[in-house]
Amino acid sequence: MAPKSKKITNKTSKINTVASHISELKYEIHQLQCKENHGKRGSHSNHQQGRCIRKPKGSPGRSFPKGYNIQEAMELGKKKRQYNAFSAVARQLSWKYLDVTATLRNQDQFVLNMVLSLAQEKYKYLQKFPSNWPMRDLIGRFLRNYVQYLKKQEIETTTSDDGDEFNGYNLDGLAEVLNRNENKNSMDEDEPQDEEITRKERSPAAENL
Secondary structure, eight states: OHHHHHHHHHHHHHHHHHHHHHHHHHHHHHHHHHHHHHHHTTSOOOSOTTOOOOOOSSEETSOTTTEEOHHHHTTOTTOHHHHHHHHHHHHHHHHHHSOTTSOGGGSOHHHHHHHHHHHHHHOGGGGGSGGGHHHHHHHHHHHHHHHHHHHHHTOOOOOOOOOOTTTTBOHHHHHHHHHHHHHHTOOOTTSOOOTTOOGGGBOOTTSOO
């Protein structure tokens, strides 16, 4: 009886965790929508309405014709720094809302779709991609690589630190960098570091997510 009770407890705990994430995601999406609607009052949005970049055929990370390069498909071929920032967003969202011990296929799909919706609300550039397929690809790649890492190392889950320049940014800090440069359309690999990002916007991956 004890093993069965423990199994039920673990299942209940997982359900409660998912429910908590759904509630938090709904709140964040609502807040972002309210903020966007407030900003549009009395003015016209300068966002590229009607602009749509569809998902290429094949699998991400595979060479043509069997797949495609995510960075090129996002039209960020010459904007490596912006692409790296979106990769950092994928990691942050995964750590905050998803089960990093499971691949994309084994995630709660409702939670995953809400995460993708949140990302589109928060980062303007992603609004041109139907179903936010690039962020789905980036999250899928991170989860796949991390699960492989865990299997290889056979250790408990720990916060990942890839050593890139965006590791210290939380989601709001990344949003400010990406959205500000989206408006200026000038964020590429040759662009100097953003000096306006304060220390308050930087935090360890386990804090202020």
